[in-house]
Amino acid sequence: MRIQLNNIHVYTNHGCWKEEEIIGGEFRVDVWIDGPFEHAAANDDLLQTVDYVEVKEIVYSEMKKRAKLIETVLVRMHGKMKNQFPLATLIGIRVTKINAPMGGQVENVSVEMEG
Numbered sequence: 001m002r003i004q005l006n007n008i009h010v011y012t013n014h015g016c017w018k019e020e021e022i023i024g025g026e027f028r029v030d031v032w033i034d035g036p037f038e039h040a041a042a043n044d045d046l047l048q049t050v051d052y053v054e055v056k057e058i059v060y061s062e063m064k065k066r067a068k069l070i071e072t073v074l075v076r077m078h079g080k081m082k083n084q085f086p087l088a089t090l091i092g093i094r095v096t097k098i099n100a101p102m103g104g105q106v107e108n109v110s111v112e113m114e115g
Contacts, residue, residue, distance in 0.1 A: 001037040003050055006030050010063045014070055014097070026098040029059050034090040050085045058084065070095045071111050078113055090114055
């Protein structure tokens with residue numbers, strides 16, 4: 001079974017440029033978590049699954065910690081979720097930076113990992 005949180009909106013200050021540190025920018029985060037959650041569904045038991053409110057809180061908490069690279073933020077979030085959710089058999093995360101300041105017509109830039 002897969003749990004997904006899609007398009008978590010975060011405004012924060014990641015980036016290599018001084019302006020990004022000061023002004024900040026818009027980010028979107030997607031998370032997908034696989035696991036044996038059928039038992040939780042059959043028993044209507046939150047303790048046998050992943051609480052997606054906790055997932056969202058990890059995203060917000062880790063996105064608040066400034067980094068130059070969104071890759072750094074991605075790895076931090078993934079590690080924290082792996083530790084927090086031992087029932088998960090796979091955790092995937094995509095961090096998308098909207099309107100990255102790179103001169104040109106690029107809508108967004110994303111990094112993604114799962115494991």
